[in-house]
């Protein structure tokens with residue numbers, strides 16, 4: 238086993254362990270391997286091992302890196318995990334199978350238009366600003382019911398809710414809040430948990446964990 242094999246096995250084991258504690262099924266948790274800033278060569282070992290769900294945070298980087306890999310591994314599913322500018326909506330709809338950062342009316346409009354044009358509906362998580370940190374993006378908690386209704390009116394498939402809790406403080410209360418908001422709004426999907434806290438997120442209901450560093454090591458240039 239090379240390093241990446243070991244890291245993937247370790248993360249899978251951690252997911253299984255958190256699921257056992259929470260009495261959940263590991264197959265109900267999707268591991269989104271966040272490969273941003275990593276080269277195709279760094280991604281290949283995960284593909285060789287059968288992993289197929291990856292996350293990128295920039296449309297252009299994904300467009301440069303993934304077409305070739307996708308030719309060889311056509312069943313890859315690409316998730317957009319970063320903030321999205323409205324003017325990139327067409328490219329995002331063409332490139333990604335799931336978007337985790339739908340968070341404002343202007344983006345909603347742009348994505349709905351892009352999906353109509355492409356004849357392709359891409360499921361979106363609504364990002365919620367659980368920590369009241371507007372700079373991170375995210376729909377305010379109070380605005381969520383209205384924003385959710387508008388998303389459905391625009392015929393955008395809602396995958397669930399997503400959050401990025403504030404850094405450097407215990408994330409569990411924010412995960413619990415996202416779980417409650419999802420439940421209150423009748424949504425199954427919860428995209429929460431990164432390398433530092435995905436086991437906690439799983440115990441609190443995460444259905445999608447977005448893990449980069451724990452799978453690939455430190456990102457180049459960081």
Ligand SMILES: *Cc1c(COP(=O)(O)O)cnc(C)c1O
Pocket residue numbers: 271273294318319401431432433447448449450451
């Ligand atoms: C980079 C990124 C991740 C992965 O972060 P790690 O700490 O490397 O696991 C998850 N979610 C989002 C939105 C990101 O931008």
